Amino acid sequence: MKRNLDIKSEDNFMKRFKYYKSNKPEPSLDKVVRIQYNVPIEVNNISNIIEDDSRTKLLGLRNFTDWKTYTFNKHSGLFLIANPFTSLGQRLWIRKCLEDYPRKPNKTNIDIEKHIEDWWREIHKNDELDRKLQKKLRWTTLGYHHNWDTKVYCEKNRNVFPLELAELCDVVSQYLGYIHFKAQAAIVNYYHMGSTLSAHTDHSEVNLEAPLLSFSFGQSAIFLIGGQEKSYEPSAILLNSGDILVMSKEARLCYHAVPKILQASNQPWNNYEELIQIADNDVKTKYINDETFINEINRNADNKEWSQFSSYVEKSRINVNVRQVLMENQDRLDN
Numbered sequence: 524m525k526r527n528l529d530i531k532s533e534d535n536f537m538k539r540f541k542y543y544k545s546n547k548p549e550p551s552l553d554k555v556v557r558i559q560y561n562v563p564i565e566v567n568n569i570s571n572i573i574e575d576d577s578r579t580k581l582l583g584l585r586n587f588t589d590w591k592t593y594t595f596n597k598h599s600g601l602f603l604i605a606n607p608f609t610s611l612g613q614r615l616w617i618r619k620c621l622e623d624y625p626r627k628p629n630k631t632n633i634d635i636e637k638h639i640e641d642w643w644r645e646i647h648k649n650d651e652l653d654r655k656l657q658k659k660l661r662w663t664t665l666g667y668h669h670n671w672d673t674k675v676y677c678e679k680n681r682n683v684f685p686l687e688l689a690e691l692c693d694v695v696s697q698y699l700g701y702i703h704f705k706a707q708a709a710i711v712n713y714y715h716m717g718s719t720l721s722a723h724t725d726h727s728e729v730n731l732e733a734p735l736l737s738f739s740f741g742q743s744a745i746f747l748i749g750g751q752e753k754s755y756e757p758s759a760i761l762l763n764s765g766d767i768l769v770m771s772k773e774a775r776l777c778y779h780a781v782p783k784i785l786q787a788s789n790q791p792w793n794n795y796e797e798l799i800q801i802a803d804n805d806v807k808t809k810y811i812n813d814e815t816f817i818n819e820i821n822r823n824a825d826n827k828e829w830s831q832f833s834s835y836v837e838k839s840r841i842n843v844n845v846r847q848v849l850m851e852n853q854d855r856l857d858n
């Protein structure tokens with residue numbers, strides 16, 4: 524049975540959250556903005572032909588001319604770039620989030636319980652996969668580590684931000700015209716089929732003018748975004764693997780949440796025509812060594828090499844949420 528959506532009250536956000544979170548009955552998706560099916564009236568296609576960035580291929584992205592970018596009538600400053608990644612690109616980033624980013628010195632939610640140097644290696648240490656430990660990973664933080672208690676970043680709680688992720692964010696932010704954006708902190712969220720993320724705003728960064736870039740991989744999600752108060756009626760947007768959501772300007776400080784993970788309708792990381800290895804070319808990158816990186820991306824074309832990552836992502840969603848912390852003229856925090 525589908526539930527009806529006639530909700531009028533102060534805390535519209537919470538009511539909508541509960542509606543979409545429900546399993547019994549399942550919520551109706553009729554009012555969810557789903558860009559892959561058609562271009563709904565709530566959004567505007569703002570894709571324009573701009574000169575490509577020579578780094579796109581190396582980072583697993585299609586040419587800028589193939590990117591489809593949308594803005595939202597109700598949410599000024601919100602952008603959705605509908606999966607600009609190739610299949611090989613999706614595999615690369617999924618693998619990074621599983622194999623590299625949860626490794627020390629990065630922090631994870633498991634740290635309060637026990638020290639694990641390398642989570643991915645640990646869960647595959649024995650012949651049988653450690654499913655319990657696999658499920659335990661809910662987040663890892665990169666660069667300036669988010670402090671979940673104080674919500675204050677500090678210099679002592681900082682590691683080098685992954686260079687390839689900084690390069691990816693640089694390409695995306697240049698594309699949108701945020702030419703000074705610097706990726707300095709990230710939260711990688713790991714969701715299982717029943718996971719949710721409750722309503723919150725992201726306001727810990729000193730620089731709230733810089734956009735927030737959010738990458739989704741694996742299973743799909745209903746993403747809710749409202750206004751700066753919880754009374755504002757939120758919109759529900761379906762996020763699929765490869766989608767990039769950008770919260771800037773007015774949207775940067777708005778309440779948002781993930782009430783539901785949904786089974787993806789396809790697996791864009793397994794599009795076999797798009798698993799073509801990239802050739803050696805001399806790309807001018809800002810942060811990374813392109814030769815090493817070409818090997819890193821190409822090895823994922825091999826299905827055997829990629830199978831363990833595939834099993835994970837068939838039942839999970841990964842979200843990489845990237846922020847600039849400092850003001851443009853700052854290179855460190857005072858604390």
Ligand SMILES: O=C(O)CCC(=O)C(=O)O
Nearest residue numbers: 710712725746781842844
């Ligand atoms: O998973 C998502 O799409 C959103 C994550 C998020 O809002 C956060 O990490 O602050």
